[in-house]
Amino acid sequence: MIKKIALFLIFISPIFSFAQDYSAEWQGYFSYYDIKDVSQGNNKIYAAAENAIFSYDIETNEIETITTVNGLSGETISKIHYSEAYELLIVGYENGLIEIVFDDMDVDVLTIVDILEKPTIPPTDKFINHFNEHDGLVYIATEYGISVYDLDRLEFGDTYYIGSQGSQIRVKQTVVYNDFIYAACLDGNGVKRAPLSSNNLVDYEEWERIATGNFLVIEKNNDILYAGKFDRSFLQFEADDSLTGLVVYDDQQVDLRSVNNYLIVTTENDVFVYDGNFTQIAQVSTSADLDTEFTSATIDDEYLYIGTADLGLIKTLILNPVTFEVILPNGPLSNSAFSIKASANNLWVTYGDYTLAYNPFPLRSRGFSHLKKEEWKNVPFDSVLGARNLNIISVNPFVENHVFISSFQDGLLEVENDVPIILLDETNSGIESFVNPNNPNSRSIRQSASNFDRNGVLWTMTGRADRPLKSYDPSTNQWQGYAFSEILGDPFNDEWGYSELVIDNNGTKWIGGYFKGIIGYNENNADVKTAAIFSEEQNNMPSSIVTALAVDNSNQIWIGTDKGLRVLYNTSSFFTDPNSQVSSVIILEEGVAEELLFQQFITDIEVDGANNKWISVLDSGLFYFSSDGQETIYHFTKDNSPLPTNNVIDLSIDSSNGTVYVATDKGLVSFKAGGSSALENLSDAFVYPNPVRPTFNMDQDKVKIKDISENVNIKITDIEGNLVAEAETRTNSRYKGYNLEIDGGTAFWNGRNLSNNTVASGVYLVMLSDLDTFETKVLKIMVIR
Structure with missing residues (x-):
């Protein structure tokens, strides 16, 4: 009955915002290794990862996910709570946003922005710390105080600023106990309480301080009130409000809850389960087999479920916690992708990094992921032969599941059937380490841009090397190096690195640089083999920093920079005309001529089977333009699509089915664009x-x-x-x-x-x-x- 009343209120109230379900055309691929919080109810365990949620049915073992495709915001989750009385899941975020996910309803996700948009609260203080449900009200502990949300009316009530003189203070957790509401507070504010029957809880004078210090958690179990302090001590409140110390944990307490008359204390490295008399009945500790940090924990009748920082959700028997089952939805290693590469029904993802100015530090030690026929294979860092800062992926067009992954520090990783077989470097290949005249003993192999040509030869770029361009034929194991002597007098200082390498119909290699703009190289050219376009005044480049390149179906070069878009229409005169010009794309916007993507930071450009252009722009989402750029077919942002953020990092298109994969700094999604490449005949239509x-x-x-x-x-x-x-x-x-x-x-x-x-x-x-x-x-x- 409660559920039906809530649904009725949703439809009659104009103030709510409902998220759209995009599952018809979009698919999400989020990582579930980093669990922020867990909750239980309706015979399910709910686990919140960074910006996605999954449920685990304790009877059927079925796993279901809830992502931006289903209507979640994509922001970073801090806390969740399942209400069995109302059959809904409450999701709290670090930025103050709250979303309500309904079970088995046509309306799936309700978005609540009251805290997020409250101007009197600093943005850094809107962090949702805890949900406490009592008699149809949810007390929301935040970095500014306590807000109250009415689950019957689906609306906010009062906000309690309970610091001195009504100031905002950090509240970590609340609990209702003996007709009082208790709040665990930081910054020396201790534990405060106020009578639940009061009609004036907004008055800070109603809130009495009964303990001093910094408190992180507070909860009741078997009619006893417990609390944990920042100094790692765990205490019990006596009838006279005095505190009795029970234990001092080795690590910080991060979660405290009461479930089925059990008290569960989670610290960074341990989970303790106590019965109603505070007798310990179970303890799970991190170890070599559980090399992680714990974030939260809950139980059902027999099992303990623990959220971890990098292993997902683990399940073990409460009374015999010696074996562990990992519960994890199908997903990649991380949400923070650096580069993606699609081929027919396959997608590879890397998580390395380097700066815009090609500085590899701090080094990222991460593996890679491979999606094949909807199943993820994750290869951790301890299996990639020490290759750090893995970035660009090149797929052998003639050998299935044979890829080369550039490492912007250690060389080139060769992978067969998801197994790294060799790390190619200066000791076992034609690859060179960078040349530092000031430190001749230094070593850094800054491999980035790479691509296969139509003959199955791999072309790669190495930053700050004498011969930056290399070719490698896997069938003959032959290497060849090419110097850029026409444009690089000093390989170490004249160019810092290379963003992209694409190959046109004439076999010319087009390369994106930092100082040299777009570089063209053709080893078969009789005259000048290397040329560059980088000057704003001479060549019409908006910037020398090239961030994206694409060869379209007309053999034109589309160029993305950190300050806009250009097109090289005439590639034939590139090596002969010292004043080769690139062109901006001019469009009419309400009758006024404007430059397409003027001064925008372009992160990637991809060309689909219809010669249309997918272009991602930092902070502005994803554009889909007609072949000449004159028509904007789609413009996807966080507001009108499942993009978890407008910071799109990389794109890749599976030409066999037209699926566009979109990597952001908060997760990966795909769009069923359908713009696949045309075939030679109609036999398979x-x-x-x-x-x-x-x-x-x-x-x-x-x-x-x-x-x-x-x-x-x-x-x-x-x-x-x-x-x-x-x-x-x-x-x-x-x-x-x-x-x-x-x-x-x-x-x-x-x-x-x-x-x-x-x-x-x-x-x-x-x-x-x-x-x-x-x-x-x-x-x-x-x-x-």
Whole structure:
């Protein structure tokens, strides 16, 4: 009954904000190793990772995830609480945001911004520390005091500033005990309490201090009140409010809760379970097998569930905690990706780092992740042969699961079937360490940009080396080095590093630099082999710092910098014309000519099968432009998509299905763009979903006609031959017909006819005609209304 009342209030109240579910077109790939908090209820254990949540059904062992795709904000979670009375999960964030996730309702996530947007509270003090539910109210402990949320009305009540003279103080946890509400406070404010029956709890004078010091936790169990202090002591309140010391733990207390008449104390390295008489019945400690830190813990009837900082959720028997089961949803090692690379139904992710100015320090010692057919294989750092700062991934086009991963310190890691087999460096390959004239004994192999050419030869770039460009043929094990003598007189000082390496149809290697802008190299060029475009005045570059490069289907070079976008349209004269010019893309914005992405920091550019451009921009999300940049097809941000942040770091497209993978500094998502590459013929063309059922939203999700050829005419008719929709491709462009559009190797139908009405139930024919070869193919699709 409570649940139905709450749902009714949601629909009649205009002040709530509901998050959209994006699961039809998007998918999330979040890491669940770092557990911030746990809760239990409804026969489930809930675990909150950095910015995603999963539930574990204790009866069926099923795991379900809740991410930004389902409507979560993507911000950093600090605390969760499951209300069994209201059948909802309350999620608190470090920035003060609160979200409510409903069980089994059409409305999934309710967003509450009252604390987040409260101007009188400093942003750093909005951290949600704890939720305490009592009689339909949730007392929210924060860095400024206590706020009250009414679960019946789904609205905020009063806020209690309980410091001296009504000042804001840090409250870590609250509990209701013997008709008083108690608050554990920091900064010497001790433990304060106020009568629950008071109608004036907003008055700081109602709050009596009954203990001094810095308190982190407070909880009741078996009608006894317990509290833990910053000095690691754990205490019991007596009837006269005096304190009796029980134990001093070795480490800081991070969590305290009472579940099923058991008291659970979690410290950084131990979890203790006590019965109603404070008799210890279980202890779990970190060890070589549990090399982590504990963050929280809860129990069900038989098992103890512990949240850890880097192992996920672990499960063990309460009375015999000797064996441990790791409960972890399918996901990558970390949310902080540096680089991603997609191939057919595969995705590789690295987590290394270097600065914009190519400084590798501080070094990141992290492994890599591989997504294959929806399953993640995570390779930890202790398996990557000591390779630090893993960054750019190159996939061998001729050997499945054979990749090379650059290390911006230690060389080049070769991986076969997810097993690192060798770390290539200056001792066992043609790779050079950097040259430091001031310290000849120093060693640092700053491998970054790399790519395979169409012949299966790997090309790599090494920063501050005599011959920065290297080629390696895995089939012959042959290395070759190439100096940039035309543009680099001093390899150590004239260029600090290289961001990208792409190869065009003529075999020219295009490389992004820091000082030299865009560098072109062609070893077969009879005259000048190397040239660069970097000058703002001479070459129209907005900056010499190139952050992204892409070769499009017309052999034009799209250039991203830290200060905007440029295109090199004429690549043929690059080596012969010392004044080669790059061009900005000029668009009309409300009738005014403007430069596309003016002064924006571009992090990546990818070209899809229709020659359209996906461009990620720091702080501004993700853009999808037409082939010439004149039309903005999509602009995804945190506000209108599952992007957990607008800081998009890297992109990669699986050309076999058009899926666009998007790496941010808070997690990885993918978008089913459908712009796959066109095929040579129509033999593999198919349509899906088929049949189209009533639950499928054709207007929003669209019926897809996949694996079509490059130049094709498509007609959709009903079974009697009446034309319903039609479109025809134009080479290297995205073409929209009437209710039917073609994007590379995929066409999209919104389920409407020439009168713009939704089609009725029935069988429809999809007639494909290749305009070059005159090949034809007819597909059938069933629509059920």
